[in-house]
Amino acid sequence: MLFSWLRNRRRRSLLAEPFPPDWLTILHEIVGHYRVLSEADQAKLRAAVRIMLAEKQWEGCRGLELTDEMRVAIAALAAVLILGLEDFYFDNVQTILVYPNEYVVKQERALEGGATLEEESDRLGEAHYRGPVILSWAEIRQNALEPGYGKNLVFHEFAHQLDMLNGAFDGTPNLPTGDLATRWGRIMGDEYRRLQRAERRGQETLLDPYGATDPAEFFAVATECFFDAPRAMQRVYPDLYAMFCDYYRQDPAAWQEFETRRD
Numbered sequence: 001m002l003f004s005w006l007r008n009r010r011r012r013s014l015l016a017e018p019f020p021p022d023w024l025t026i027l028h029e030i031v032g033h034y035r036v037l038s039e040a041d042q043a044k045l046r047a048a049v050r051i052m053l054a055e056k057q058w059e060g061c062r063g064l065e066l067t068d069e070m071r072v073a074i075a076a077l078a079a080v081l082i083l084g085l086e087d088f089y090f091d092n093v094q095t096i097l098v099y100p101n102e103y104v105v106k107q108e109r110a111l112e113g114g115a116t117l118e119e120e121s122d123r124l125g126e127a128h129y130r131g132p133v134i135l136s137w138a139e140i141r142q143n144a145l146e147p148g149y150g151k152n153l154v155f156h157e158f159a160h161q162l163d164m165l166n167g168a169f170d171g172t173p174n175l176p177t178g179d180l181a182t183r184w185g186r187i188m189g190d191e192y193r194r195l196q197r198a199e200r201r202g203q204e205t206l207l208d209p210y211g212a213t214d215p216a217e218f219f220a221v222a223t224e225c226f227f228d229a230p231r232a233m234q235r236v237y238p239d240l241y242a243m244f245c246d247y248y249r250q251d252p253a254a255w256q257e258f259e260t261r262r263d
C-alpha cells in the first residue's frame, strides 16, 4: 500500500516533466506504430515510455552500448500492448536485457541413464516468469521501422509477460469477466487446433506457424498479428480478433494504415 502510494507519487512527478524532445524524434522516426495512433493514445504511450525507462533496469549484453533510441523504441512497442489497460506498466518485469543480434543459448538436456546433452540454440528473445525480458536489437529495429507484417519480437515477449501474470505460462492471461474466460477457452482452443492442422498440412497461414508449438506461443504469436497486421487478422480470424479487442481493450484495425519507411 505504502509502496504503491510512493510509486504513484513518483510517477506523477515524473509525468509532470516535459517529454524529452529527442525521445519524441525517436518515436516519430523509428516507431512506425507511434505514427498511426490517435493523439490520446500517443499521450498514453509517451507516459508509459517515461515510466518504463525510469523504473526498469536496462542492460546491454555482449558489449552492446544501450542508447536512448533502443530504450525508447523497446518501451514504446511494449507500451502498445498496454494502452487499453489501466495503470499497468509491466510491473512484473524489472529487467530488460538487450543483445545486438541473435544470441546463442546453451541448454542442458537430460538423457536417459543420467547423461546430459549440451545444446546450443540461436534465439531472438525470451521472457522469464518474474524475470528479465531478453531481446535482440537488430530484429526490433527492423520490426519498429517496418510494421505491417504481423511480426514483432517486443509484442511477442511482452505478451508472454501478460500471460504469466497469473503464474501460468499457458496462453490464458488474467481475464476480467467470466464471459470473456468462456469465450477465451473456446476460441483459443479452436484456433490453436486449426493452426496446428494447417501446420501439419504445410498450408500458408496468416499467423506464424510457430504459434502451433503450444497455447502460450499461440497467444504470443496472435498478439503479434493483432497489433502488427490488425486488418488482416480481423478479416481472417474475426472471432479471435474481436476477443483480443475485448482483452486488450483496443481496436488496432481502426488505426491509420502503417506507412513503411526503409533505412
Ligand SMILES: [Zn+2]
Binding pocket: 156, 160, 217, 220
Ligand atoms: Zn515465445
